[in-house]
Amino acid sequence: MKKTIDIMYFLCFLALPVFTQGQSVSRAIYIREVSADGERERNGLTSLYFNQDYSIFVHHQAPLGDTSFVDPVNGMPSTVSGDSTGFPIYKMHKERKIMQRVECRQVKRGTCIVTDTLGTMNWEIKQDEAKEIGGFACEKAVATFRGRTYEAWFAPDVPVSSGPFKFFGLPGLILEIKSADDVVKFSFHSLELNRYPESTLQPPTNGLSLNMDYTYFIEDWYLFIENQEKQLRASGMDITITRAETIEMMNTRN
Numbered sequence: 001m002k003k004t005i006d007i008m009y010f011l012c013f014l015a016l017p018v019f020t021q022g023q024s025v026s027r028a029i030y031i032r033e034v035s036a037d038g039e040r041e042r043n044g045l046t047s048l049y050f051n052q053d054y055s056i057f058v059h060h061q062a063p064l065g066d067t068s069f070v071d072p073v074n075g076m077p078s079t080v081s082g083d084s085t086g087f088p089i090y091k092m093h094k095e096r097k098i099m100q101r102v103e104c105r106q107v108k109r110g111t112c113i114v115t116d117t118l119g120t121m122n123w124e125i126k127q128d129e130a131k132e133i134g135g136f137a138c139e140k141a142v143a144t145f146r147g148r149t150y151e152a153w154f155a156p157d158v159p160v161s162s163g164p165f166k167f168f169g170l171p172g173l174i175l176e177i178k179s180a181d182d183v184v185k186f187s188f189h190s191l192e193l194n195r196y197p198e199s200t201l202q203p204p205t206n207g208l209s210l211n212m213d214y215t216y217f218i219e220d221w222y223l224f225i226e227n228q229e230k231q232l233r234a235s236g237m238d239i240t241i242t243r244a245e246t247i248e249m250m251n252t253r254n
Contacts, residue, residue, distance in 0.1 A: 025051050025196035028173060029189040030164045032059065036183050036245040041080050042087065045189065048164055050173070053093055054201045055162040058086035083111055088204045091118065091168060093161055100166075100214070101204040105224050111207040116214045121145050121169040123152075133175045133188050141170055147249025148184065152177040158191070165247065184247050214248075 028048045034040065044061030063082030081103035090099040096118045104112035121143045129140040136155035143150055145167070152163065154172040163174025164186040178185040210217060 024194040025049050025198060025200045026158075026160075026194055027192045027196060028164075028175070029191070030186040031189050032164070033185040033187070034183065034247060036247060038246045046086075046164060046186070048162060049196060049200050050160050050162050051198070051201065052160060055091045055093070055160070056201055056203075057089040057091075057164055057166075060086055062086050085204065085206075089166060090201075090203045091162055091166070093168070098166060099203050101207050102217070104208070104210070104217075105221060106208055106210065112217075113204055113207040113209045114212065114214050114217050115209070118168055119145060119166065121167070123170055125170075134191055136175065136191075138175055139172070143169075146247075148247075149180040150177055150184070151180065158193075183245075218248075 026049070028050070030046050030048070032043050032046045034043060042059040042062040044059075046057065046059050046061075048055055048057045050056075063080055064084050065082040067080045067082060083101060083103075085101060088101050092098070097115065098118050099113055099115050101111050102114055104110070106112055123141040123143045126140040126142065131138055131140075131153065133153055133155070136157055138153040138155050141152050141154060143152070150167070152167065152170065152174045153176040154163070154170040154174045156172040158173040159171060160173045161170060162168050163170070163177060167174050167177055167186075173191075174186075175188040175191075176186065212220065
């Protein structure tokens, strides 16, 4: 049997005894395994700090700072971007807003803060499928988000509508999620309930705030790359700048 659930269902979902309804902060730790070319540097341990109203996701093993190197394939100089704060993604659950710290062309070797709405994830819950993860009974759900289809396992006993990266919208914390093409995978590592102060949940700072949503930010980035290519070719260099694959394929504005 199947049922379709709207994300607003969560607002009416009552907390169970396993999770405190107060403003203390919990932490879910995930193992990030993403094979997309532009994302591998951030693989490893990641954390989602959360309460009922907010959550912030950080990459613990992302490079701390920008690192330059010469590409062994084409011999061209390249740079892996870093961030000492782990490229945080801050979600405001009730407001359905998201803030993320990203590398950007607007600041030379710096970061920007992009504010956006939480993208739509129309989850379909598979009620006849269940399994246990980390001691929690989990249900399965499927949805498509920005070019990829995902299979998620969430824990109704932890009734917080969030998960790793930008994933959200289920009546329970997402403990495991992977894409159908096996490019994106977040595996459960551990869960610490109500152990952190509310001050743990702070939006990202120390970056240029951009007045654009994430989709427009990517479009602007690609336009910048195209202009760079044109300038280089005009100077006699036959060159193409690689557009590395990311988690969000951006072929949809959802």
